[in-house]
Amino acid sequence: MRPFNNITLMERIISSASYLTAGMAGFLWMILAAILKKGIKQFLMYHIMQSIFISIGYFLFIELYKLIFIILVKIPLINSMFLFFNGVVFNPLPIFWGMSLMQIFTSMVILYLAITSFLGQYSYIPYISDIIKNNTGNR
Numbered sequence: 001m002r003p004f005n006n007i008t009l010m011e012r013i014i015s016s017a018s019y020l021t022a023g024m025a026g027f028l029w030m031i032l033a034a035i036l037k038k039g040i041k042q043f044l045m046y047h048i049m050q051s052i053f054i055s056i057g058y059f060l061f062i063e064l065y066k067l068i069f070i071i072l073v074k075i076p077l078i079n080s081m082f083l084f085f086n087g088v089v090f091n092p093l094p095i096f097w098g099m100s101l102m103q104i105f106t107s108m109v110i111l112y113l114a115i116t117s118f119l120g121q122y123s124y125i126p127y128i129s130d131i132i133k134n135n136t137g138n139r
């Protein structure tokens with residue numbers, strides 16, 4: 001994580017909002033920049049692309065989990081273990097304001113990414129950030 005001084009407040013707000021809106025704010029900013037024929041700085045492009053990539057990855061993970069759940073629940077001995085695991089991970093816990101463990105984990109990751117991008121730093125998530133750096137020209 002390296003901070004930069006030449007990043008404007010607007011870029012920090014957009015990059016942070018991009019994580020908080022699952023990439024939608026950044027996507028709209030990219031469309032606006034294309035219409036106005038303006039360039040997007042590497043810092044902003046990195047965070048926009050990372051937020052979109054993480055959102056798509058999370059969606060695909062949940063859909064794959066649902067498919068596996070449907071299959072494994074039909075297997076006699078495995079279904080009770082998988083239902084227990086599913087209950088622990090996805091059921092709301094009263095001690096965490098009714099949030100499940102999965103919601104707590106995703107909220108913490110999103111907050112980490114939003115805060116670090118607002119501070120003007122390149123957020124790092126192993127493997128994902130490396131892919132984004134290689135594809136946005138940040139090396």
